Amino acid sequence: xxxxxxxxxxxxxxxxxxxxxxxxxxxxxxxxxxxxxxxxxxxxxxxxxxxxxxxxxxxxxxxxxxxxxxxxxxxxxxxxxxxxxxxxxxxxxxxxxxxxxxxxxxxxxxxxxxxxxxxxxxxxxxxxxxxxxxxxxxxxxxxxxxxxxxxxxxxxxxxxxxxxxxxxxxxxxxxxxxxxxxxxxxxxxxxxxxxxxxxxxxxxxxxxxxxxxxxxx
Amino acid sequence: xxxxxxxxxxxxxxxxxxxxxxxxxxxxxxxxxxxxxxxxxxxxxxxxxxxxxxxxxxxxxxxxxxxxxxxxxxxxxxxxxxxxxxxxxxxxxxxxxxxxxxxxxxxxxxxxxxxxxxxxxxxxxxxxxxxxxxxxxxxxxxxxxxxxxxxxxxxxxxxxxxxxxxxxxxxxxxxxxxxxxxxxxxxxxxxxxxxxxxxxxxxxxxxxxxxxxxxxxxxxxxxxxxxxxxxxxxxxxxxxxxxxxxxxxxxxxxxxxxxxxxx
Numbered sequence: 001x002x003x004x005x006x007x008x009x010x011x012x013x014x015x016x017x018x019x020x021x022x023x024x025x026x027x028x029x030x031x032x033x034x035x036x037x038x039x040x041x042x043x044x045x046x047x048x049x050x051x052x053x054x055x056x057x058x059x060x061x062x063x064x065x066x067x068x069x070x071x072x073x074x075x076x077x078x079x080x081x082x083x084x085x086x087x088x089x090x091x092x093x094x095x096x097x098x099x100x101x102x103x104x105x106x107x108x109x110x111x112x113x114x115x116x117x118x119x120x121x122x123x124x125x126x127x128x129x130x131x132x133x134x135x136x137x138x139x140x141x142x143x144x145x146x147x148x149x150x151x152x153x154x155x156x157x158x159x160x161x162x163x164x165x166x167x168x169x170x171x172x173x174x175x176x177x178x179x180x181x182x183x184x185x186x187x188x189x190x191x192x193x194x195x196x197x198x199x200x201x202x203x204x205x206x207x208x209x210x211x212x213x214x215x216x217x
Numbered sequence: 218x219x220x221x222x223x224x225x226x227x228x229x230x231x232x233x234x235x236x237x238x239x240x241x242x243x244x245x246x247x248x249x250x251x252x253x254x255x256x257x258x259x260x261x262x263x264x265x266x267x268x269x270x271x272x273x274x275x276x277x278x279x280x281x282x283x284x285x286x287x288x289x290x291x292x293x294x295x296x297x298x299x300x301x302x303x304x305x306x307x308x309x310x311x312x313x314x315x316x317x318x319x320x321x322x323x324x325x326x327x328x329x330x331x332x333x334x335x336x337x338x339x340x341x342x343x344x345x346x347x348x349x350x351x352x353x354x355x356x357x358x359x360x361x362x363x364x365x366x367x368x369x370x371x372x373x374x375x376x377x378x379x380x381x382x383x384x385x386x387x388x389x390x391x392x393x394x395x396x397x398x399x400x401x402x403x404x405x406x407x408x409x410x411x412x413x414x415x416x417x418x419x420x421x422x423x424x425x426x427x428x429x430x431x432x433x434x435x436x437x438x439x440x441x442x443x444x445x446x447x448x449x450x451x452x453x454x455x456x457x458x459x460x461x462x463x464x465x466x467x468x469x470x471x472x473x474x475x476x477x478x479x480x
Contacts, residue, residue, distance in 0.1 A: 093237030
């Protein structure tokens with residue numbers, strides 16, 4: 001379970017302090033698929049970085065009693081000058097997983113072929129996403145954090161992700177963040193909408209979708 | 218991976234993360250090609266050997282009965298230690314910021330990894346050069362190993378604490394890094410590497426020891442030359458300076474963390 005309790009995040013900007021998240025609370029249990037919908041700049045990526053523990057909240061508390069992946073996003077989490085294989089070794093070591101056991105799955109799922117031995121800076125964003133997904137699935141987290149990555153990659157990659165994450169690993173939790181309500185409704189069983197740092201929770205994805213579409217920008 | 222992890226579990230994670238970072242740092246810095254991570258100590262070795270050679274050829278040395286080579290090896294190994302620990306901690310965060318997405322990788326780990334690597338490199342270079350020159354008959358064996366090692370350990374701690382202070386400071390202003398590089402040259406004459414306190418006028422000697430590095434280098438030389446020199450040092454003062462700087466560094470890090478911006 002992940003419990004977010006009254007979390008506020010303030011960044012210092014040139015125009016003074018900016019409240020990106022305002023008193024956000026949520027709970028995610030094992031097997032739950034939560035979608036968070038928000039427009040650009042609504043604080044989605046900040047929220048997912050806090051959930052992953054990459055950044056700390058200004059106020060409030062986040063507790064995790066399951067293993068949570070790093071935020072699977074376009075950038076970050078990899079060292080661009082290292083090869084995909086070196087990054088694989090590093091990430092496995094950090095999470096205490098034997099990298100030799102992860103290699104076959106990552107090679108098979110990422111379909112990067114010889115690119116796995118090239119520096120990550122030569123990768124396209126789709127290739128980075130494939131490496132990130134393959135690695136996080138190989139590490140077998142209890143909860144996956146996904147930040148817009150479903151926007152990249154072709155339909156074949158989407159199908160494979162769906163098979164691995166949604167069918168084979170139904171018992172895992174998932175938090176998906178997107179500006180696209182359709183992505184959320186296709187993958188999540190309930191949803192919340194982030195508007196100007198405030199989180200509005202809904203039981204069903206449909207209500208969240210309606211709220212999001214009717215909310216002022 | 219539950220949040221309130223016990224101390225031993227936290228320590229285990231800490232070692233795991235630093236181990237992973239060490240491997241990664243060695244690969245990014247030295248690559249797999251050529252001599253690879255051998256550069257880690259070949260670089261300081263070539264430097265020390267070059268200085269020792271210049272000094273012995275020019276005979277620009279105060280007392281003829283001390284080994285010039287040993288003087289250069291001890292002095293420059295000490296400089297490499299504090300200079301590299303501190304400068305590698307400057308701007309240690311920007312190239313590694315992506316790795317902070319992994320929750321267990323903390324800013325302190327980035328600093329500690331670089332410090333450990335630099336201490337290891339300087340120690341390897343110091344040890345290899347000493348063994349090499351002793352085998353070639355250019356240096357004698359150290360007279361007081363205990364004093365020599367205590368001096369080296371204390372200097373390592375001091376270098377570590379210097380890095381822990383300068384590293385977080387560079388997140389406030391990048392200019393600190395440039396300033397530090399210039400300061401290195403200004404500090405050098407006061408670091409004790411280029412002289413023995415004994416050579417200074419008696420009235421100046423007590424002031425020389427206000428520079429913490431001087432005590433460390435004097436301990437190295439006292440340990441190396443034994444009774445041939447009169448070493449002036451204050452180990453407790455060096456330890457207190459290191460402890461104070463470590464404490465300041467550890468207080469600065471949480472503040473610096475809040476200034477780190479993710480991609």
